[in-house]
Every structure is written in C-alpha cells, then in structure tokens.
Amino acid sequence: xxxxxxxxxxxxxxxxxxxxxxxxxxxxxxxxxxxxxxxxxxxxxxxxxxxxxxxxxxxxxxxxxxxxxxxxxxxxxxxxxxxxxxxxxxxxxxxxxxxxxxxxxxxxxxxxxxxxxxxxxxxxxxxxxxxxxxxxxxxxxxxxxxxxxxxxxxxxxxxxxxxxxxxxxxxxxxxxxxxxxxxxxxxxxx
Amino acid sequence: xxxxxxxxxxxxxxxxxxxxxxxxxxxxxxxxxxxxxxxxxxxxxxxxxxxxxxxxxxxxxxxxxxxxxxxxxxxxxxxxxxxxxxxxxxxxxxxxxxxxxxxxxxxxxxxxxxxxxxxxxxxxxxxxxxxxxxxxxxxxxxxxxxxxxxxxxxxxxxxxxxxxxxxxxxxxxxxxxxxxxxxxxxxxxxxxxxxxxxxxxxxxxxxxxxxxxxxxxxxxxxxxxxxxxxxxxxxxxxxxxxxxxxxxxxxxxxxxxxxxxxxxxxxxxxxxxxxxxxxxxxxxxxxxxx
Numbered sequence: 001x002x003x004x005x006x007x008x009x010x011x012x013x014x015x016x017x018x019x020x021x022x023x024x025x026x027x028x029x030x031x032x033x034x035x036x037x038x039x040x041x042x043x044x045x046x047x048x049x050x051x052x053x054x055x056x057x058x059x060x061x062x063x064x065x066x067x068x069x070x071x072x073x074x075x076x077x078x079x080x081x082x083x084x085x086x087x088x089x090x091x092x093x094x095x096x097x098x099x100x101x102x103x104x105x106x107x108x109x110x111x112x113x114x115x116x117x118x119x120x121x122x123x124x125x126x127x128x129x130x131x132x133x134x135x136x137x138x139x140x141x142x143x144x145x146x147x148x149x150x151x152x153x154x155x156x157x158x159x160x161x162x163x164x165x166x167x168x169x170x171x172x173x174x175x176x177x178x179x180x181x182x183x184x185x186x187x188x189x190x
Numbered sequence: 191x192x193x194x195x196x197x198x199x200x201x202x203x204x205x206x207x208x209x210x211x212x213x214x215x216x217x218x219x220x221x222x223x224x225x226x227x228x229x230x231x232x233x234x235x236x237x238x239x240x241x242x243x244x245x246x247x248x249x250x251x252x253x254x255x256x257x258x259x260x261x262x263x264x265x266x267x268x269x270x271x272x273x274x275x276x277x278x279x280x281x282x283x284x285x286x287x288x289x290x291x292x293x294x295x296x297x298x299x300x301x302x303x304x305x306x307x308x309x310x311x312x313x314x315x316x317x318x319x320x321x322x323x324x325x326x327x328x329x330x331x332x333x334x335x336x337x338x339x340x341x342x343x344x345x346x347x348x349x350x351x352x353x354x355x356x357x358x359x360x361x362x363x364x365x366x367x368x369x370x371x372x373x374x375x376x377x378x379x380x381x382x383x384x385x386x387x388x389x390x391x392x393x394x395x396x397x398x399x400x401x402x403x404x405x406x407x408x409x410x411x412x413x414x415x416x417x418x419x420x421x422x423x424x425x426x427x428x429x430x431x432x433x434x435x436x437x438x439x440x441x442x443x444x445x446x447x448x449x450x451x452x453x454x455x456x457x458x459x460x461x462x463x464x465x466x467x468x469x470x471x472x473x474x475x476x477x478x479x480x
Contacts (some may be wrong), residue, residue, distance in 0.1 A: 009207035009228060024200050030445065045204050046228070047264055053226040054444050057451075079204070091263070105263055111287040112310055113198050132265070145275050170200045
C-alpha cells in the first residue's frame, strides 16, 4: 500500500517508520501532486495552529478536501485530528472541517499533564501517549467510537476516516495503523 | 528509561519542522503564534540586548511568563541559568512546557549543570558537538539545540556546530563496536549513549539549530544541514518587520528544499536585526557551560 504522511511540521518521521515497518510505501506529502495515487493519508501530530497556517501555503487544504470527496481515506493523530474537526472550542482556527466533532485543544492541560496509557484495542494491548492531547467534546451521528477512556471517546472512525487524540506512532505501536489499513482503507462499507 | 523522560522526548518530537521564537511579552507571543511559531521562548531581553547590556542576566519574572502562557495556546518555554536548579524548580511550579538551561543567561554554576532527570518538566540544552550533547542528555535533557552564537545575527557558529555534530555522529555510526569506548573517552560522553547513537544512527533526541539565525535563508540552510527545526532569538523581533519575517521563516523551514518558495518568502522583508560578526564578539556565550 502507498500511504502519504502530511509533511509540513510535526512527528512525520515516526509515522513513516511505522508504515515502512509494515512493508508499505510511505510518501511525504508537501504539495498537491504528492496526493496522487495514495491509498491513505496520515495527518500527524504537531502543533495544529502551525499546520493550519502551512496547509494554505500551497493550497494543500483544498487539495486534501478534494481528494477526500473523491474517497481518500484519512487518519488524523492528535493535532491531525484537530485539523480534521469541524469545530474547535473557543477558537477560530481554520481547519479542514471534514469531521462532525467539536474538540478542545490541550484538553488535559499543559505538558506536565501529558501521560502514557496502555489501552486495549483490536485484541491487543497498545502503549500510547497523550501529549498535550485534545479532548473530543461533541460528536455527530456519523461518528463510531473505537476506544473510550473513562467513558470519553479517544479514538473513533467514520466511513473514510479514523482519528485518535493520542499518539500510537511514538511507541512503535502498529495496531492502530493496521486497523486503518484493514478496516478503513480496505473495507469500503462500515 | 523512565516514562516521564520518554513523554518529554516525544513532546520535543511534536515540535519538529517548527520555529521556536524568542518573545518578551504577550503581544509578541501572539504575533509569533499568528505567524506559525511552534512554541515561544519567554524571556525579558532577547540575546542581542543581553549582549549590549552586559551585567548578569537571569530567569524572567514569573508575571511575564504567566502573561505569555495566558496569551497563546502553543507551548511556552523559558530560560534558566546553567546550574540554577532553583530557577528550574520555579519554572516547573509555573507549569512551564519546556525549560531551556541556557548559556545565553549568566552561568550560576561553573562546574555542574542541573540534574535534569529529577524534574518532571522537559529540558532543552545547548551543545557545540556530540560530546556536549550526550553529556546534557545524560543529565536528563529531552532536546538539544546547537548553540551557535546568540544575539549576533551571524550564522557561522550555528553552521560550525551543526557540521561538527554531524561529523561526530558519522564517526560513531562508522565505528566498529570495539571503537565505541575510545570514542566515548574522546568525546567525554557516556558510553551507553554513544552506543545508542550508533544503534539509532543519530541522536536519541530532537536537535534544533540556534544562535545567529536571522533570515529565511539561514533557517533553510540549517534545515538542509540536517537539524530538526530552528530557534530564532533576536532575529525576528529586532528586525524591521517582525510579523512578516516570522511568517517567512516559518515557511522557509517547512519548505526548506524549495528554492522557488524560498526566493518568494525572502523578498521585501526589510532590514535584518542589527548584526555583529562573531569574530568581533567580546563574550562568546557558546563557551559557557560545556
């Protein structure tokens, strides 16, 4: 499979390592031409205010939305999730607005409140990190929860997207990546 | 390795490909965030002013740091003097996102750095070469920045330190296992960390460039030399048009391999900061705390 990673700012290399460790091909996406022929796109963690601004430099914001409408599968982690969301609590940041969710940035507090958690997902225990992570505070009807912690959604999907408030890629975990491949990219119908 | 150390190294990873800007008040912090800064460094005087003023420079007033924390949503960093662990305790109590144990401030201890592993907050430290970087990582730093020469606007030291770092890392990667201890001895670096560099084929933490970066071209130069992102100190808010220059440097770092875009963002930025050649500098900050 050919998986693109949005390469503007953030933990790009970590996702590329996961993709390559699963014997797939990783493509760095810096402009619209890089979006051609992808099976899926990962929007990595980083700083969402930065990604929001950089997406406009070469029109990648409209390029990604256009590809999404044509069926591109997208996974957003942390800041990547914020970039996909329709609404950000208390902020006017421009996003791609593809997901019917409302998120609160830095939902758990500052860096000193960042934490690691072992979560059970897809018959696997994964170690994941919440780094200045966002919280999902409202979800629309199309959203199917994949994982909850203390009754709060931290991972979910729609037909063509997956989103996680945390980082599975920094610990070398492949189970969320494999789910993205097997259940979002390969499976056409939810 | 302790979980907290890993979390802190991972926060640093989220900053990659970004620009960290020195700001002296909430107003500048907002301009920096608006321009696309990945984090801000809160300090009372930018390095070029510290250089001019002389005397002793210390950790900033908590009031100013808290005002900046309120003004922006991106991570806020602040500097402490080398070896001044109480300034670090104070910053941690303020819920700071990153502490810079910095040679730009006056040293508080000429023998020892802070035992950074004792803290919950992540630290970034300066280094001129691999040995220095690994000593700081051994003390608990989660991120390294090449020192350069802050407050000059002259990029030569940043280049020198980055090239030295790369050369040192290459030597370790090429070395056979029996050479590692000798290299550790030569570099005055912890043996286990030198082994780690060989295994990872690079530093175990993120490495940004700093000290003398004044233009989008300087920033892209450092990125092409292999650093993970850049710190810009006096270069932005001491220039003619800080907002425009800040935006230009952010774009230059994201598209550091795109000369057409670099030409575009370098156009019409107005005057650079008032610069001084490193060869004319009286106090070399980079020589502090090695």
